[in-house]
Amino acid sequence: MIELEHVSKTFRTKTNTVHALKDISLSVSKGDIFGVIGFSGAGKSTLLRMVNGLEVPSEGRVTVNSLSVAELKGKKLRAFRKDIGMIFQHFNLLESKTVYENVALPLKLAKKSKGEIESRVKDLLHFVELDDKILSYPKELSGGQKQRVGIARALALNPSILLCDEATSALDPRTTDSILALLKKINRDLGVTILMITHQMNVIQQICNKVAVLEKGSLIESGSVIDVFGNPKSPVTKNFIRTVINDRLPESVKSFLKNYTGSQKVLRLRFDGKNADEPIMADAIRETGVSISILYGIVTELEEKIVGFQTVQLRGSEEQIAAAEKFFDERNVPKFPVEL
Ligand SMILES: Nc1ncnc2c1ncn2[C@@H]1O[C@H](COP(=O)(O)OP(=O)(O)O)[C@@H](O)[C@H]1O
Ligand SMILES: [Mg+2]
Helix, strand or coil, rough: EEEEEEEEEEEECCEEEEEEEEEEEEEECCCCEEEECCCCCHHHHHHHHCCCCCCCCCEEEEEEEEEEHHHCCHHHHHHHHHEEEEECCCCCCCCCCCCHHHHHHHHCCCCCCCCHHHHHHHHHHCCCCCCCHHCCCCHHHHHHHHHHHHHHHHHHHCEEEEECCCCCCCCCHHHHHHHHHHHHHHHHCCCCEEEEECCCCCHHHHHHHHEEEEEEEEEEEEEHHHHHHHHCCHHHHHHHHHHCCCCCCCCCHHEEEEECCCCEEEEEEEEEECCCCCCHHHHHHHHHHCCEEEEEEEEEEEECCCEEEEEEEEEECCHHHHHHHHHHHHHHCCEEEECC
């Protein structure tokens, strides 16, 4: 649905040249909540703005719903943009207009009739649970309420795609949760595909099904949220994940393993519900003769599934350890190496 192929963006100013995006390829499918995470300056906003044509790539191609964005002009570009809603960190509301007028704005620009505008605005404000704020001004609203107005406005023309630029970064944790729940509802009930950029890993953890990590303009890692959380490859990704799930082996366990003199293998196993009702560990011990000691574990929710990670020590002969590894493969328990 959204396709970036080898996209680069270079900004040239009088004094310097910034390579904001370097050879980015990614693909967002219909129905995804796709998260792009990175530090400030990583190029996230630039990437997002490529999707609705606010920025044009220096190299590469952006395709949305089979349309090459760079080739759209005039009427076609305007029609295309109506299908893409956008929300912002600082809401971008018109302070001198009421909530009603803010939400009505895109409908007015699209030359809808007065009656149509009135019923649509009321429906939208009901959907975002702001029925009672219809005549308020932005300054009379909390941050969360302002973002709800921003969301209602973004949905006014029934877009199939919603772009979110740090939509929860100015909000406290509880308000963030309620906005994320609303975005989830928009995705599930209205079928809107969401591309969101953020520097907060908890946002990715709570609602995304896919994630890409952007660092200094390069895409360093991407995949399903379960895969990336389960086996992050780059140090940056690992650090982002540690902000939400602490899956680091305690030092005491590490030193025990380092000093262990017998034949051993340390693995991190992932359990995601598919095999929850099978006595995997007991079967592994019985079938392969290996001993298993459970060192550390966490359980979390990702992609709306309960996912557990167990770090285990396998003890036994080399053959037994190899047989146990094969056993986990056969029972579809993903396993990852552990650095000591
Ligand atoms: N219009 C512009 N002109 C010059 N440099 C820009 C422009 N827009 C963004 N940049 C630079 O591109 C880099 C990425 O910016 P941005 O996409 O806003 O990052 P992020 O959203 O991840 O914080 C930054 O170094 C920024 O200064
Ligand atoms: Mg930004």
